[in-house]
Amino acid sequence: MTWWKRPVHRPWRESVGGWQSCHFRVIRYAAYRPLVTKFLLSLHVLVAIVAVGPVTVAASMFPPGARRALADPGDPRAAETLRLLHRICRVYAGVGIAVPVLGMATALSMGVLNDTWLVVSMVLTGVAAAVLLALVLPRQEELLEAVDAGGAAEADSAIGTSTGAGTSAGVAVSARLTVRLAMFTGVFNLLWATVTILMIVRPGSTTGA
DSSP states (O other), X not given: OOTTSOOOXXXXXXXXXXXXXXXHHHHHHHHHHHHHXXXXXXXXXXXXXXXXXXXXXXXXXXXXXXXXXXXXXXXXXXXHHHHHHHHHHHHHHHHTTXXXXXXXXXXXHHTOTTOHHHXXXXXXXXXXHHHIIIIIHHXXXXXXXXXXXXHHHHHHHHTTOOOHHHHHHHHHHHHHXXXXXXXXXXXXXXXXXXXXXXXXXXXXOOOOO
């Protein structure tokens, strides 16, 4: 090309090599990465509030509700309240699976997947899930069965076919079970509170996302 000819301006995709085109695509993705991180973080927090919040509240209300239902086996509203609280715990426990999944995606986007605070949070989340599934929900079901049995015994006593000694012993055992359930529920809530604090404080983290 001689010096007096005007240069032809070509699009950047045609004027650069293949490796340079890939470099431009990486830069363009990096520009959108903070937006993706903020979106995932917002979704993670919203799902945690919507899913874990009802479980902690309903699980905390269950033991005193069970004691009231056991003290008055003939009250149908107390038994219905217990069933509703147990249903809330079961349903939202299933929805809560999305919380660690979104948390992992957010951590991967932030580049903090190997940070100590995140590893500790994931371990505590797994322990909290194990406490809920193995200790809290099964004992809620046992107390529901005890309340139903107490209601049936109350109905039998109304027609004179029930033994009062057996009913009293069952109520005493169930009352002790509510104490253990309250303890396990407190452990579950404490674990989630610790995870929440770690997610907010992020000790040792250098990210500001």
